[in-house]
Amino acid sequence: MRRSRRISQLLFLTLFVLLFLLTRYPYKAWTPSDIFVQSSPLSALVVLLASRSFYIAMLIAAGVLLLTVPLGRFFCGWICPLGTIIDANDKLFKHRERQSGGARLRRVKYFILIFVLTAALFSVQLGGYVDPLALLWRSFTVVVYPVGVFILSGLFHALFSMGVFEDAVYSLYDMAQRTILPIEQPHFQNGGLILLIFTAILVLALASRRFWCRNLCPLGALLGFFSKHRLTKRVVDESCNRCGVCLNSCRVNAVGDDFVSTNIVECIECGECMDVCPEGAIRYSFGLNPPGAVDFSRRRVLQAGLLGFSGVALAKTVGVNRNDDRAVIRPPGALEEEKFLDACIRCQECVKICASTGAGLQPSLLETGWEGVWTPVLAPRLGYCEFNCVLCGQVCPTDAIRELSLAEKQKLKIGRAVFDKNLCIPWAEHKDCLV
Numbered sequence: 432m433r434r435s436r437r438i439s440q441l442l443f444l445t446l447f448v449l450l451f452l453l454t455r456y457p458y459k460a461w462t463p464s465d466i467f468v469q470s471s472p473l474s475a476l477v478v479l480l481a482s483r484s485f486y487i488a489m490l491i492a493a494g495v496l497l498l499t500v501p502l503g504r505f506f507c508g509w510i511c512p513l514g515t516i517i518d519a520n521d522k523l524f525k526h527r528e529r530q531s532g533g534a535r536l537r538r539v540k541y542f543i544l545i546f547v548l549t550a551a552l553f554s555v556q557l558g559g560y561v562d563p564l565a566l567l568w569r570s571f572t573v574v575v576y577p578v579g580v581f582i583l584s585g586l587f588h589a590l591f592s593m594g595v596f597e598d599a600v601y602s603l604y605d606m607a608q609r610t611i612l613p614i615e616q617p618h619f620q621n622g623g624l625i626l627l628i629f630t631a632i633l634v635l636a637l638a639s640r641r642f643w644c645r646n647l648c649p650l651g652a653l654l655g656f657f658s659k660h661r662l663t664k665r666v667v668d669e670s671c672n673r674c675g676v677c678l679n680s681c682r683v684n685a686v687g688d689d690f691v692s693t694n695i696v697e698c699i700e701c702g703e704c705m706d707v708c709p710e711g712a713i714r715y716s717f718g719l720n721p722p723g724a725v726d727f728s729r730r731r732v733l734q735a736g737l738l739g740f741s742g743v744a745l746a747k748t749v750g751v752n753r754n755d756d757r758a759v760i761r762p763p764g765a766l767e768e769e770k771f772l773d774a775c776i777r778c779q780e781c782v783k784i785c786a787s788t789g790a791g792l793q794p795s796l797l798e799t800g801w802e803g804v805w806t807p808v809l810a811p812r813l814g815y816c817e818f819n820c821v822l823c824g825q826v827c828p829t830d831a832i833r834e835l836s837l838a839e840k841q842k843l844k845i846g847r848a849v850f851d852k853n854l855c856i857p858w859a860e861h862k863d864c865l866v
Contacts, residue, residue, distance in 0.1 A: 432702030432715065436508060440515040447512040451571055452611055454780060455787035458822050465780055465828035467512065468564050472496045473547075473650040474776045477558030478829050480551035482773040486830045496657050503661035504654045507644060507683075508699030513563040517633065517641055518682070524636040536646045537684070537697065542735045544649040549739030554769075555802060559776030561649050569805065570629040572779040573619045573794060576786070580616055583607065617786040618813065621796045621805070645683045645697065655696040663700060664718040665693040671712040677704035759798050760809035760846040763816065764824040764833040768799075774831035777805040781823035781832055790814035792823065809845070816845065 447467055454464040465488070468474060475492035479485065495506055507514055547557045559565045587607070590600045635642035644651055671690060678686045685698035705713040762781055765771050777794070785792035785807075791814030794805045807823075809816055818841060824834040835843065852858040 433706040436701055439509045440518070443510045444512045444515045447567075451568065451576075451783070454784045454826055455611075455613065456784065456817075456820065456822060458784060458825060460825075464784075464826050466491065468568055468776070468778050468780065468828040470495055470506075471562050471564045471650060473544075473562045473653050474558055474565060474829065476653070477547060477551045477556065477562075478774055478776065480548065481554050481556045481558075482770060484770075484774070488828060488830075496654075499654050499657040500660065501662040502700070503658040503663050503695060504651065504697075504699045506654060507648075507651050508701040511563060511650075513567045513632075514641070514644055514699075516567070517636070517643060520633045521636045521640045521682075538731065540645075540647050540649055540652040541655075542731065543647065544652040545732055545735035546739040546742070547649055549736045550743050553740065553743040554773050555743045556773050556775065558649075559778060560805070561647075562776065563643075563648055563650050565776045565778040566629070566632075568783075569777060569779045569794075570625055572783040572786075573622045574626045574629060576783065577617045577619060577622070580612060584612065584616065613787045613790070615790070617790050619782070620793050620810070620813075622794075625794070625805075639684075640682045644699070651699075658696060658698075661695055662717050662719070664716050665695075665698065665704070666714050666716055667691045668712050668714075670710045671708075672710055674709065676707050676709060677713060680704060680707045759795065760811070762792060762807055762809065762823045762832050763821070763840050763843050763845050764835045766831055766833065771831050772799070772802050772806065774829050775806050776829055776831075778828060779805070779807070780826045780828060781807050784822045784826050785814070785816075785820075791816050 450462065450464045450467065453459065453462045458464075469488040469491045472492040472495055475489040479489065499506065543561060547561065550557045587600065587604050590596070591604075632643045639645070667690065673690050675690060678688070678690055680703050682701060682703060683697050683699050685694045686704055687693065700715075702715060705715060761768075761771065762785075766774060779794055782792045782794060791809050791811065792807045793810040793813060795803055795808045797804065798808060799806060819837065821835050821837055821840045824832045827834075856862050856864040
């Protein structure tokens with residue numbers, strides 16, 4: 432089972448990376464680059480609550496939730512690419528053998544989930560900041576991809592300067608330009624904060640394995656609610672000698688202190704305990720489980736809801752709030768500002784595909800207020816919106832950017848250019864200007 436899970440994780444991570452790299456110009460219509468982000472039930476639910484609108488791709492997320500009911504949190508253990516990266520990263524750190532306890536800390540993810548859903552009810556979109564799939568795509572776009580392009584381009588330039596295997600190097604370079612490399616080196620503003628968050632998720636492995644998954648991930652919390660009556664069952668027979676190997680190996684601390692019981696809400700179906708058991712006393716089967724209990728009391732739910740409501744009130748009334756939508760230029764096809772902020776999950780898919788043409792789209796910071804952090808804006812001094820490109824609408828996973836035909840896009844006004852005649856040489860000085 433462990434070998435099967437690792438193969439599944441590797442295949443889905445490879446698919447994620449492949450779809451990420453294929454999200455570029457020229458874009459193939461058959462490439463479902465947004466399917467991973469669309470498969471997140473958390474993003475779909477938050478957008479549904481915040482925007483009060485339904486988009487067809489929500490059915491993919493609904494399918495994941497429906498499968499979670501009988502199969503438990505299989506998505507976390509077998510599919511989630513961020514979970515796979517965290518598993519690989521955890522190999523670099525040495526962990527304490529005893530991992531029991533920590534129940535209070537793992538309640539935090541349920542607290543975050545209630546907070547995010549409460550904010551969504553009042554049309555404040557926070558799900559995109561903490562959803563693992565949107566978070567991973569954002570980190571790849573703004574941090575991993577630019578660094579990878581810089582290293583790969585530098586390697587090619589070094590080989591060119593050395594003059595070795597010129598024909599082979601030029602062939603590889605030509606292939607890389609057609610498949611991976613953008614027109615020019617992408618530069619993204621606000622990348623430092625995104626890098627810090629992604630690094631922190633990986634460094635948390637110093638505390639325990641899958642620290643993010645077991646304690647902080649709101650998607651895992653949502654899937655946990657739906658796995659309370661799962662049909663997959665961990666069975667421990669009488670040959671168990673209470674050695675504790677299964678408890679120590681459980682990456683999400685789902686094995687009880689008695690080594691027999693299982694927290695089915697937390698278990699991610701990895702099968703690690705079965706494979707490491709020296710007595711072969713553990714197996715997985717299908718059958719009814721006693722209903723699982725989410726480790727989160729009604730009082731905690733009320734506290735999280737009140738805190739979420741307070742956060743909404745602060746976001747709406749204190750400090751930098753939503754600015755006039757004329758202060759920034761949104762991608763062509765973007766919904767009206769209020770609806771756009773509710774539907775956009777800050778995944779940066781539009782920013783990634785724009786990087787292969789003009790790199791004009793950038794993740795914002797406070798240009799559009801607290802609610803608009805990391806939403807895409809056009810930065811004309813850094814790049815342009817290609818007149819013959821409609822790709823951002825094709826890859827947006829939540830329809831925050833409508834898909835336009837080329838004719839519709841070319842007639843659409845996304846902003847107004849203004850120049851100061853007093854500074855313009857032909858206007859002010861009546862001279863020719865070659866610029």
